[in-house]
Amino acid sequence: MDRRDYTKIRVGLGYDVHPFEEGRELFLGGIKIPFDKGLKGHSDGDVLIHAIADALLGASALPDIGYFFPVDDKSIEGIPSTIILEKVRDLLKEKGVNIINIDCTIIAEEPKIMPFRDKIIKNLSSILRIPEDCLSVKATTNEKLGFIGKKEGIAVFAVALVSY
Numbered sequence: 044m045d046r047r048d049y050t051k052i053r054v055g056l057g058y059d060v061h062p063f064e065e066g067r068e069l070f071l072g073g074i075k076i077p078f079d080k081g082l083k084g085h086s087d088g089d090v091l092i093h094a095i096a097d098a099l100l101g102a103s104a105l106p107d108i109g110y111f112f113p114v115d116d117k118s119i120e121g122i123p124s125t126i127i128l129e130k131v132r133d134l135l136k137e138k139g140v141n142i143i144n145i146d147c148t149i150i151a152e153e154p155k156i157m158p159f160r161d162k163i164i165k166n167l168s169s170i171l172r173i174p175e176d177c178l179s180v181k182a183t184t185n186e187k188l189g190f191i192g193k194k195e196g197i198a199v200f201a202v203a204l205v206s207y
């Protein structure tokens with residue numbers, strides 16, 4: 044039998060980075076995090092959701108987030124990234140893709156993310172309609188090294204495993 048006759052198990056990688064900007068609110072995983080700055084972006088700058096969206100799209104052999112939400116589309120300026128994630132969820136459903144699990148690492152010198160972990164996981168689980176134990180959100184500093192170490196922004200790596 045051709046091995047492609049089996050159910051496909053596919054992994055996807057997502058990475059995103061956004062610089063801090065004064066006068067904006069900070070959203071991570073759709074949760075407002077108390078902090079004196081937010082993240083710059085054409086959307087609300089939710090770097091965690093963007094990395095997760097790209098991991099899911101990649102695993103599903105679909106084009107990336109910028110294909111569905113172009114940065115030059117003025118009509119989506121300031122769009123909540125939760126809407127982006129809902130669209131990704133629906134695209135996967137149309138293709139018959141099931142999410143097995145998602146693991147993420149947020150790289151940020153500040154603020155502390157772990158106090159908000161449970162809220163973030165609950166929110167992502169509700170948007171994606173997957174059990175909370177299919178989601179993992181971790182955080183680390185960059186040990187003061189580079190642009191993240193200098194507190195200039197936040198980066199996120201996400202991996203997603205799916206089947207279809």
Ligand SMILES: Nc1ccn([C@@H]2O[C@H](COP(=O)(O)O)[C@@H](O)[C@H]2O)c(=O)n1
Pocket residue numbers: 150151152153154155156157158182183184185186
């Ligand atoms: N923005 C962050 C960064 C880290 N954490 C938590 O602190 C732990 C230690 O971080 P190191 O970079 O020193 O390894 C890390 O494991 C996280 O639990 C955080 O909450 N928010």
Ligand SMILES: C[C@@]1(CO)OP(=O)(O)OP(=O)(O)OC[C@H]1O
Pocket residue numbers: 059060083084085086087088089093108109110112113114115119127
């Ligand atoms: C989310 C989108 C929406 O235009 O814009 P940004 O918020 O700038 O985020 P980024 O990860 O830089 O690019 C992806 C875009 O699709």
